[in-house]
Amino acid sequence: MLLLLHRPVVLGLQQACRLRMTPSRLCIRACSTNDSLQPQHPSPSFSDNSSTRRWKAMGTLLGLGAVLAYHDHRCRAAQESPRMYTKEEVSSHNSPETGIWVTLGCEVFDVTEFVDLHPGGPSKLMLAAGGPLEPFWALYAAHNQPHVCELLTKYKIGELNPEDNVSPTLETSDPYAGDPKRHPALKVNSQRPFNAEPPPELLTESYITPNPIFFIRNHLPVPNLDPDTYRLHVAGAPGYQSLCLSLDDLYKFPKHEITVTLQCAGNRRSEMTQIKEVKGLEWRTGAISTAHWAGARLCEVLAQAGHQLSDTEAQVCFEGLDSDPTGTAYGASIPLTRALDPEAEVLLAYEMNGQPLPRDHGFPVRVVVPGVVGARHVKWLGRVSVEGEESYSHWQRRDYKGFCPSVDWDTVDFDSAPSIQELPVQSAITEPQAGDTIESGDVTVKGYAWSGGGRAVIRVDVSLDGGLTWQAAELDEEEQRPRKAWAWRLWQLQAPVPAGQKELNIICKAVDDSYNVQPDTVAPIWNLRGVLSNAWHRVHVHVAP
Structure with a gap:
């Protein structure tokens, strides 16, 4: 049978090779194939004195003929006029x-x-x-x-139909084309939307994080808003008019200033990924930063719109001016009791570290909710309203919630868990970093610690031997007001390297003023979204001989 196929296959091969040599831009575009499949010698010859070589060549020819026959089919299809x-x-x-x-x-x-x-x-x-x-x-x-x-x-x-206007290209319709430039030191976790964190060695260089390296968490493209035409809409209480506030209107409210640490719920998610895969950006230890914010108190703005505490539970819903192609905006909410409490110091902020908000951080106005997860600090704020239920935003109801380690994406019920508001106690080592080689003698360990809800960090314990022994780190002297400790504490420990050690397993854990302490391992707090990752932070380093 193979002998019967010999002549037709050769003829088919010759025809296919002629087709390959026919100049056709459409055919080449539609039917480009891997070079390894192209015939290097279009006219193979056979030796009559070797049957083995003949059968091998015949097999090669049959395979090549099949490839070229498929190629012929693809090219013919490509040359037909599309509907x-x-x-x-x-x-x-x-x-x-x-x-x-x-x-x-x-x-x-x-x-x-x-x-x-x-x-x-x-x-x-x-x-x-x-x-x-x-x-x-x-x-x-x-x-x-x-x-x-x-x-x-x-x-x-x-x-x-070519007579129709062709859809815009990816370049011309790119919603991220107008995003601002970013500092090159930032460690990028995603480009679109842009999310990045400062490197550990810069994160704790100063108590206040400089604006250019403050961690960036965007869910959608960055809007480019005109401060002259910007308006903040605040829905009025029953019987009161709604407010439409320009920047100048906000400036007329008493200016309030506070230092607040913002932390993403996914900070240190990468450590959960090492246990089991999770969905979310691979944040390391840098999805946290601290700034000095200034703006109008939310409680005073809400009061002007007629809002006050009631016997029923209510939520203050925030809507940003960032949106996806369908017009869906980012949104979140916090309890009205927090929003109206002057001691909670919730801000409609328009300054960050003495400057107008950078675009990546919500220019011209954002919400700052001290002691609460970063997801509720809505940027590019466009609307505020008081509702009987929490925001219907995806990011309020279908994200930023914690679950049992046994819950997976087939069994998760987002309605069964409350939205994250206050975050648990947290700490991390920023120097030295994993894999570093340190000198023998003394080692200096640095890091940060913070707890949500205004709870002050009262102690950071550090171990150089994997948790066998512990030493208390020295905390910075920044003020920590009782129940209003909105910002982190930087800490450091200088200690001798144990004699004869070739490596160190450095660990830190923080304790807040409610005596909450970090869990020792990741596995028991693992969850499918990789949020609330606050286990002891561990860094393995080598000791120079």
Whole structure:
């Protein structure tokens, strides 16, 4: 049978090789293949005095013929005219009943069968139904990868009519194109949206974190707001008018200044990942920083809008001016009791370390909620309202919650857990760093410690031998007001390196004024989102001989 195939395959090979030599821009674009699959010698010869070599060559020829036959099929398909669709036709296919079509560039895809298979869930893909993928791929840059494009090709049904305006490219529709420049020292965890932390060695160089290296946590593109036209809308209580405040209006309220530490709920998430994979940015120890903030007290602004404490529970809901392509804004909420309490010192801040807020940190106005997780400090604040329930924002109800280590994404019930507000006691070592080689003699260990809810850090314990023995670190002398200890404490320990040790396992743990202490290991506090990671911080270093 192989002998019968010999002549047709050779003829097919010759035809395919001629096709390869035919100049066709479309064919080359659509049918480019790995160079390793291209024939290096288009006319192989056989030796009559070696049957073994003949059979080997025949096998090679058959395989090559199959590759080139497939190549011939792809090229012929590429040369056929694609079916054309108008944007109006595409937009009408936006539900399971009509079929779900999307576009990318000038190409049209029917992804109806793929919706339920989408790794991010059907709802995310449905946002693009009947329209272009570019705005969403720009927002979630992980999609713009070769393997994703390859997966998409199987769903192609045609192309957009060239007489229609072609969808914008990724570059022109990039919602992140106007993001501000960032300091090169920042350790980037994601570019789109931008999230980054200062390196440990800079984090505790000073009590106040300089603006350029203050950690950045963005959920969406950074809006570019005009301070002259900016307005903050504050919904009025029943019987009171709502407020529409310009920056100048906010300046008329008494200016209040406080020093506050902000910490992301995911700080030190990378340590949870070492136990078991979690969803979220791989923050190390730098998703925390401290600044001196100034602005109007939220309680005074709410009072002017007629709000006061009531017998029923209520929440103050914040909405930012940052939004995704659907117009969905970032939002969060805090209890009204905290917002109206002058002692809680919640700010509508417009200054950070004596300067107008940088764009990455909420210019022109953001919320600062001392002692509370960073997710509630809404940036680019556009609206404040008092509601009977907490914010319906995804980031309030479907994120930033802690769960039992046994809960996974198949069993999680976000409604069963409260939203994170105050954070637990925390500390970390910033010097030396893991893997460093230190000199024998004395070692200096530095770090930070902080606790949520205004609880003061009263002690930091440090061990150089993996927890067998402990020494109390020296705390900085910054004021810690009772129940209003909004900012961290920097600490250090100088101690002799134990004689004969070739390596040290350095550990720190903090204690607050309620005698809360950090748990010793990560595993018992592991959770699927990797939040509230506050186990003893451990650093392994080598000792120079």
